[in-house]
Amino acid sequence: MTSKNSSTATGIGRVLIAVYAVMALGATARSVFQIATKFDDAPVAYVLSALAGAVYIVATIALVRSGPLWFRVAAIAIVFELVGVVTVGILSMADAVLFPADTVWSSFGAGYLFVPLVLPVLGLFWLSRVRKAQVND
Amino acid sequence: MVEWFVWAQVSIAVIAGLAAIAVGFVGVKPNDYTLGATLLVEVLLLVQLVMAVVAPLLGNAATGSALEFWIYLVSAILIPPAAVMWGLIERNRWSTVILGVACLSIAVMVYRMSQIWFVQLA
Secondary structure (H helix, E strand, O other), X not given: OOOOOOOOOOOOHHHHHHXXXXXXXXXXXXXXXXXXXXXXXOHHHHHXXXXXXXXXXXXXXXXXXXXXXXXXXXXXXXXXXXXXXXXHHHHHHHOOOOOOOOOOOHHHHHHHOOHHHHHHHHXXXXXXXXXXXXXXX | OOHHHHHHHHHHXXXXXXXXXXXXXXXXXXXHHHHHHHHHHHHHHHHHHHHHHHHHHHOOOOOXXXXXXXXXXXXXXXXXXXXXXXXXXXXXXXXXXXXXXXXXXXXXXXXXXHHHHHOOOO
């Protein structure tokens, strides 16, 4: 991790990317199923789920790529996720009809073992470490 | 799905996952044990695939959405080979952790599949 090549895709950053890839697959596949079969039950929540899946895909790609632009894309995607999981988490407590339990961000990601809540925090922590390592080079 | 097989599968995936993450953080590169355990998780998924085809013919059909079940199963089957390939290409400790992450993901997905098959709340 102290190598000169301090990109987001080195060391434990690899693990982060793998987890993001799994979340991208899981959230996207599930939302496609939900939109295809029961869109009318909760259109807002399912569209948001699809959006969440798309953002996970963007975050995965951005973490794999190197360079300042991709670093920024990763940061924006991860912040978006954090805001999304907290906002939808609160809204799903208040309005269970608009946000039923089976979306990726409902109840702060409880259906996904709170990975959606923990992952952006770890992601931002990782980005800040990479940024510091780059500054120190 | 057959309940005891689900529990065996989830248990093996959890043990394989936690063990790989633990030895990965210690610094062990992907080896025959961690790669083998991940392949075992994959083989059990393939057995589950065969069972999921045969069981409905014997009167044991999913109580929930078959489509959702199959999306989970197909997605799950893709994960361990990807992790194993990663572990073979990149020989460092983080690849071992990734094998563990893959196995734990499978445990969660198989558990979700069992809920779709057996449990309907609505």
